[in-house]
Every structure is written in structure tokens, then in C-alpha cells.
Amino acid sequence: MSPDLSAIGRLLLVGGGNMGGAMARGWLDAGLPQGALHLLDPRPGPAMRDLVEAGRLTHSTGVPSATFDVVLLAVKPQMMAEVLPGLRPVLKPGSLVISVAAGTTTATIAEGLGAAAIVRAMPNTPALIGRGITGCFAAPGVGEEARRAAEALLSASGPVVWVATEAEIDLVTAVSGSGPAYVFLLAEALAAAGAEAGLDPDLAMTLARHTVAGAGELMLRSDEAPAQLRRNVTSPNGTTQAALDVLMAEDGLAPLLRRAVASAARRAAELSEPAK
Numbered sequence: 001m002s003p004d005l006s007a008i009g010r011l012l013l014v015g016g017g018n019m020g021g022a023m024a025r026g027w028l029d030a031g032l033p034q035g036a037l038h039l040l041d042p043r044p045g046p047a048m049r050d051l052v053e054a055g056r057l058t059h060s061t062g063v064p065s066a067t068f069d070v071v072l073l074a075v076k077p078q079m080m081a082e083v084l085p086g087l088r089p090v091l092k093p094g095s096l097v098i099s100v101a102a103g104t105t106t107a108t109i110a111e112g113l114g115a116a117a118i119v120r121a122m123p124n125t126p127a128l129i130g131r132g133i134t135g136c137f138a139a140p141g142v143g144e145e146a147r148r149a150a151e152a153l154l155s156a157s158g159p160v161v162w163v164a165t166e167a168e169i170d171l172v173t174a175v176s177g178s179g180p181a182y183v184f185l186l187a188e189a190l191a192a193a194g195a196e197a198g199l200d201p202d203l204a205m206t207l208a209r210h211t212v213a214g215a216g217e218l219m220l221r222s223d224e225a226p227a228q229l230r231r232n233v234t235s236p237n238g239t240t241q242a243a244l245d246v247l248m249a250e251d252g253l254a255p256l257l258r259r260a261v262a263s264a265a266r267r268a269a270e271l272s273e274p275a276k
């Protein structure tokens with residue numbers, strides 16, 4: 001069921017790139033009222049330009065001279081220090097600020113903007129098709145109504161989960177924010193392995209894409225845990241077992257992913273420091 005976005009008011013999206021663009025499409029598809037969305041971006045990507053040309057949102061390359069009920073920050077973390085002070089005039093008492101920037105803390109945003117109600121959110125790019133998941137943290141100044149507004153907006157991209165501490169957002173980033181890239185890499189590596197083993201490369205890619213997508217869909221729809229779904233594929237002493245003996249070895253996939261997730265979380269923490 002689509003969230004009710006009729007009470008969101010005026011929404012400013014700052015940065016319409018990969019993530020901001022995916023979220024904007026989700027809001028418009030979920031029925032955000034005509035005229036409610038304004039994009040601030042000096043160089044919006046082609047998908048956003050198409051939406052502007054279709055009249056589904058307004059756009060400016062500079063800070064608009066209006067105030068907004070919600071401001072969603074989707075610029076690179078490295079841009080934040082430069083962008084935040086210029087946005088002060090678009091806020092009014094009670095404006096809600098949502099940031100999806102990896103690493104940038106609510107304290108940094110509060111300092112740069114002088115804003116009180118700040119939600120840090122970590123979505124992911126499957127938001128583009130309404131199949132993302134978003135982890136959120138509400139800073140202490142966020143009231144119940146603002147929290148509900150944030151949840152309504154973010155749930156246009158898929159489920160929303162709340163974490164109790166800001167440090168957990170860096171971990172959400174490392175698991176689900178960056179996670180789609182790990183899955184795409186798995187598809188790339190599976191296709192490359194098939195091609196190296198002798199399959200036509202295009203055929204290997206088709207097999208890999210459908211396998212990753214089908215397994216993902218099955219995992220989401222099934223009541224069985226991923227470990228049971230894995231067992232369902234694995235015949236005793238069969239082909240899957242032969243592959244899993246490699247993937248589940250002491251130096252297999254699990255320790256590799258542990259290192260990858262730890263490295264992403266470390267980078268998120270680094271990004272919260274100035275000039276990184």
C-alpha cells in the first residue's frame with residue numbers, strides 16, 4: 001500500500017543524483033501532490049531532467065527563495081559543509097530535515113543549518129523500483145509528527161526501520177546502503193566465472209542476473225530462512241555441496257563479507273570527520 005503523502009507539505013530535494021533521483025521517482029509514483037516537490041541541483045541527472053520537463057516537479061540551480069516543510073539532503077557527504085549554511089533561508093520553524101548522506105552526523109547538520117528536527121536516513125538504490133529498505137535515526141529534537149512524516153516519505157521506497165543510536169546508521173550503511181553493490185558484484189563474478197568455464201559471456205550474464213534476481217525474490221516471498229532456502233538447493237554430495245565447500249570454507253564468503261562490512265562502516269565513520 002502506498003504511504004499517504006498528502007500531508008507532507010512543500011518538499012525540497014537538495015541533490016537529484018542516483019539516490020535523490022530514485023527517491024523522487026518513488027514519491028511521485030506514490031502520489032506526492034502535484035507542485036509539492038522542488039529540486040535544487042546545479043547539474044541534475046537525465047532522469048531528473050525528464051521529470052522536470054514532464055512538469056512533475058519544479059527545479060532551480062540555486063537556493064529557492066521559499067520556505068519548505070521538509071528538506072531532504074542527498075548531496076555527497078563531502079559537499080555538506082559547503083551546502084548547509086546556504087540552506088538556512090529555506091527553513092521555517094518546524095521544518096523537518098532528512099539527510100541520506102553517508103557519515104554526516106546530525107550534529108554537523110544541526111550546526112550547519114541551525115535546524116532542530118533532523119532525521120538521518122540510509123536508503124538504497126532499489127528505491128528506484130519501490131524495492132529499497134531504509135534505516136533511520138531520529139535526533140532528539142524530532143517530535144512524533146515529524147517522525148511520522150519522515151516515515152511516510154521514506155516508505156515510498158520500501159520498508160523503513162528505526163535504529164536507537166546514531167552509530168548504528170553507519171552499520172546500516174555498510175549492510176543495506178552499500179549492500180546492493182555487493183549483490184551486483186556477485187552477479188558480475190558469477191557471470192565471469194561461467195564465461196571463464198566455457199559459456200558464452202552474454203548467456204552467462206543472463207543466467208547470473210536471473211539467478212540473483214530470482215533467489216532474491218524467492219527469499220523475500222518465502223517464509224523459510226535464507227539458510228533453509230540454501231539447504232533446499234543442496235543435494236547431499238551434489239554439485240551445490242561441491243561449490244559450498246569452497247564458499248563456506250574458513251577463508252570463504254562469510255569472513256570476506258565481515259571484512260567488507262567492517263571496512264564500509266569504518267569509512268562511514270571517517271566521513272563524519274571534516275575534510276575526508
Ligand SMILES: NC(=O)C1=CN([C@@H]2O[C@H](COP(=O)(O)OP(=O)(O)OC[C@H]3O[C@@H](n4cnc5c(N)ncnc54)[C@H](O)[C@@H]3O)[C@@H](O)[C@H]2O)C=CC1
Nearest residue numbers: 015016017018019040041043074075076077100101102123
Ligand atoms: N548511491 C547510493 O546507493 C546511496 C547514496 N547515499 C547518499 O546519497 C548522497 C548522494 O549520493 P548519490 O546520489 O549516489 O550521488 P550523485 O553524485 O549521483 O548525486 C549527487 C547530486 O548532488 C548534486 N549537487 C552537487 N552540488 C550540489 C549543490 N551545491 N546543491 C545541490 N545539489 C548539488 C549533483 O549535481 C548530483 O546530481 C550521498 O551523500 C550518499 O552518501 C545513501 C544511500 C545510498
Ligand SMILES: O=C(O)[C@@H]1CCC=N1
Nearest residue numbers: 101102173177178179
Ligand atoms: O558509497 C557510498 O558512500 C554511498 C553510501 C551508501 C551507498 N552509497
